[in-house]
Amino acid sequence: MRALVFESFAGPLSVQEVPVPDPAPGGVVVRVAASGICRSDWHAWQGHDADVVLPHVPGHELAGTVEAVGGGIRRWRVGDRVTVPFVNACGRCAQCAAGDHQVCAHQTQPGFTHWGSLAEFVALDAADVNLVAVPEELDLTTAAALGCRYATAFRAVTQIGRVRPGEWVAVHGCGGVGLSAVQIAVAAGARVVAIDVSAAALDLARQLGAEHTVDGGADVPVAVQDLTAGGAHVSLDALGAPVTCGNSLRSLRPRGRHVQVGLLPPEQGRAEVPMERVIALELEVLGSHGMAAHAYPGLLGLIAAGRLDPGRLVTRTLALDESAPALADVGRRPGIAVVTSF
Known part of the structure; x- marks a missing residue:
């Protein structure tokens, strides 16, 4: 073959x-x-x-x-x-x-x-x-x-992230899994902020229903918190990089839920989890694997x-x-x- x-x-x-x-x-x-x-x-x-x-x-x-x-x-x-x-x-x-x-x-x-x-x-x-x-x-x-x-994003949004209608969802990284998460979250009744460094990816995210988009080179946590009046209820790292993982956690409002979807191979550097923020805001840090x-x-x-x-x-x-x-x-x-x- x-x-x-x-x-x-x-x-x-x-x-x-x-x-x-x-x-x-x-x-x-x-x-x-x-x-x-x-x-x-x-x-x-x-x-x-x-x-x-x-x-x-x-x-x-x-x-x-x-x-x-x-x-x-x-x-x-x-x-x-x-x-x-x-x-x-x-x-x-x-x-x-x-x-x-x-x-x-x-x-x-x-x-x-x-x-x-x-x-x-x-x-x-x-x-x-x-x-x-x-x-x-x-x-x-x-x-x-x-x-x-798509299936990974579906479970990450609906089952692990437990996204509910009206909640703000931040999607960090608009590759295949991130764009899937955008579409699925919108279908679930959520309001979506999509983040990426690619203008073309952000344009596609808007076509799929994202209410706001943010350039990944900006101060992402500040931008997300401003757009959502306090932070996302659910934030997904759909790329898998130390910077997107950190941005996702820092984009959450109190009692928010971070879902790690993108792979984080150690060869690319370990993500730093701000545990002091996790404790103070009672954040949930969740993994989703297919x-x-x-x-x-x-x-x-x-x-x-x-x-x-x-x-x-x-x-x-x-x-x-x-x-x-x-x-x-x-x-x-x-x-x-x-x-x-x-």
Whole structure:
């Protein structure tokens, strides 16, 4: 099969012919119809994830059709249209028993623990636990965006952040997950302040319903507190950088809720958490890590009802041969880029 491969961290990215994977017992192989290019893929390429073994095929945000099934599969057949969360849970550990698949103790992640979906085929583990059926009315390009950024933002806003109508929500970083959070928060009835250094990203955030936008180079906490008359009720670091994490915490009003969504690899510097502010204002500091497959029906129902439209976030479709420069430049163009031709 054809796949995007890197053989050294931060080294050349090239499309190569590599072996097609076989399904593991309980797993499947999916023929990839669409695969998003995400900042997390960039982190894998840069060597920020200890699970990545070279040579490596990145990609974890996918949709396609089941091509082959391993032994013991009960729910899926060849030809089924599917997507999958980026965290593939084992279905057996204590976290899985509690329904917390997104923090499974024995999780696998395509594009990190094994070869990923920027390829014609990808192997996925524990298929009966992790696969999500894609409704016929939802195109596979849009479905690919659900696996990481959109589903992650959905859970971060609605479940972890507990956003309520009328609340102020600050979104720091308007890449794929940040713009998803903007749309989802607006749909939940919140008033949104979007922050980014890119004018194009802020323009797209306004199109998605952000009431105010702030240049990330400004004094962000002061700007957010002025615009919201005292600070955000919920603030999300959707980028994952020491500066955006700090800005998010300092943008909150008393008893506000900070949600860390963007990855913070230690190689890029440790975020400084102002614990004196956390204590004095009784702030909540929360982490959000994807969304379990069993939670997708609620999201899919809102999409089917027209209340959410993740397709608006897909701003580019690419061929696999265009994926190397797109991965290298991830974050420099607003919206979600999806590879649809392999």
